[in-house]
Amino acid sequence: MSFLLEYWLSPKPIPVWKRPLSTALIHIGLWGICFALLLVLLQRPWFAVINLLAFQLLLVLVNQAKFDSLREPFIFQDFEYFTDALKHPRLYLPFFGVARTIAATLGFIGAFVIGIALEPSLVATLTPPVFILVPVVLVLSGQQMVRWGLRRCPAISCRPAEDLMALGQLAFFYGYWRMERLTRQLDSQDTAFLNPPVRAPESLPHMVAVQSESFFDPRGLSDNIRRSVLEQFDTALSESCQYGRLQVPAWGANTVRTECGFLAGLTAGQMGIHQFNPYRLLANHSIPNLVGYLKVAGYRTLCIHPYHASFYQRDKVFPRMGFDEFIDLSGFDDSQKSGQFIGDLAIADKIQALLETAGQPLFIFVITMENHGPLHLEQPGPNAHEQCYHKPPEQGCEDLTVYLQHLQNADLKIRKLKDSLVASRREGVLCWYGDHVPIMEKVYQKFGEPDGLTEYFVWRTPGANKAPPVQENLAVNELAVALLKYADLHQSNQS
Incomplete structure (x- = not known):
């Protein structure tokens, strides 16, 4: 049997x-x-x-x-x-x-x-x-x-x-x-997160990295989706230092795989069996990573994730990585929800307040929750069809409509973060990427499955001699190095 x-x-x-x-x-x-x-x-x-x-x-x-x-x-x-x-x-x-x-x-x-x-x-x-x-x-x-x-x-x-x-x-x-x-070790010998450059604190830019929940560009699924759904995202791409499509090791869930790939800069092959849930190991082991690199360089390091700190053992992993502060669900209240979870705009307000009062350069890593499923537990808003589509969608698109409504808030968040970095007293760099595509089985049955890639961009506050944006597709383990490059903080490990 x-x-x-x-x-x-x-x-x-x-x-x-x-x-x-x-x-x-x-x-x-x-x-x-x-x-x-x-x-x-x-x-x-x-x-x-x-x-x-x-x-x-x-x-x-x-x-x-x-x-x-x-x-x-x-x-x-x-x-x-x-x-x-x-x-x-x-x-x-x-x-x-x-x-x-x-x-x-x-x-x-x-x-x-x-x-x-x-x-x-x-x-x-x-x-x-x-x-x-x-x-x-x-x-x-x-x-x-x-x-x-x-x-x-x-x-x-x-x-x-x-x-x-x-x-x-x-x-x-x-x-x-x-x-x-x-297997109790990860292959991090070729890590880029060694030997951070020595820079005067006043010359270090603020850095905000946003892992946006289930973020990808869905407009390729159907011509009926309005381009304006991601208007601010399109603007950010045109103003960015670099943008492109991102290969991520997750589909529909398992955010922690993409998250660790970004923070640790390791491929699935380097993580081996631990690629499926690397925090099971990292809760008790430390490895070189982006957070520790920036902390040594002179940054105050914070993580914002409006969910329970113990989920995926982040409350154990993040101190080992080098985060000075972890703002979890307790840093927000129910009035700041958008749908089932804390909204993206509430997180943007939190980041703005941190930047306004910062006495030293900040690295803020954000793991959003607003667009986390199950999407079918929500109902589209009264004006959703007019805001998201050219004409009323077909039957079976309810999850997509809910997703697009939340995606609009993520889009507005991009503008608010850019404005907050511009208004701060020092230069700023914004890195934005999606952790995986959302779960929308009925939608994919109707329009076809996406390829599983998400989108990313690296943007820096306006300055002189800004070059045209570079379009380049990356794997998520390569993204942090691109971020450091445009923050003038990347240094070869060879000396």
Whole structure:
């Protein structure tokens, strides 16, 4: 039954009889260990079997929901999202489905009650030594099977879809867990964030870097979308030092991957198994990064993220990176929301106040939330169609309309940030980029999927001898170096 459930995974693994025997040994060994642990806890073998299969079925359903939304299967590193879903249900449960969640919960409770009532406990039928011996033998046998399987198990490629198809579900989970446990360092030898230049504090420009939630240019999806939706963005591109399209390691979610790529300047290959959630490692390990580089150069470093500081363990990671201050959700109030989350314009006001009172050069890194899904939990405003489209949109565009409304606020935020930097007492540099495209399944079914790239620009306050903007596509791990270049703060590591 456990192997049969793999048939409903997306993508579907190779049939077990066509996979290497090693993957089957790992699967059976792990299943036996889990069964033994449940047997000790529940004392009822058939009830333990049913619970174990039910949990595997839940993982299959979660895998389907994730693959449909994010084009990636459920991986071992995602298990911590189960606790996040309890803490922040609005971010997760709508994608799994409220009805599916309620049905799974009621089904589990009902099965638990029936299982306890109908199946007698082994403690009542077996002597204590025999009851203890059975799970011990199962655990030892399972461990040995896993050891045999590891000897010839195919190597992990860190391409989740390929690994799931090659290994099967349990060996796939185990391989990612084992690799993460054995690999506790990131390859940061060629980092650009060493040897910051020595500059007089008064010559350092303010720097604001905005990771705009789900920001990309959607006007290519349909000619019906008004160009004015991103009017200020278009102006910023024409005035920028450099702009282009940005390759990001995320689709629809997993903001932390893009975030770490920008701050640490590392490729997915350099992060290896930690590319999927690098903060699981960086909560306890420090590496060279943009924040520490600028702090040594003389900056006061701040992060603004209007959400819970503990999410993704940012409250542990950011002090290690070198942030002097982390302004989280507690720095705002409900009156500053736009839709489900704190609005972009409220963040712009916060940045303006910080720049007005700054006594030293500031580096402000912003992680916005306004455009975070689930978009289908909101309804378009009364004038949304007139503001966003040339003519009323087709059915199935509700998520797009909500997205465009929030995108207009992000667009206005660009102008406010530029104005705030111009008004400050020193020069300023603004870096703007999107972390990933939004989740809009119905919209993409109608108009076609975007290519997954987002947009970026680096803008500097007006000065003499300004050159025409450079158009260049980048990977997100290259963007911070471009930012330092236009702030006159990039220095080669070679000396």
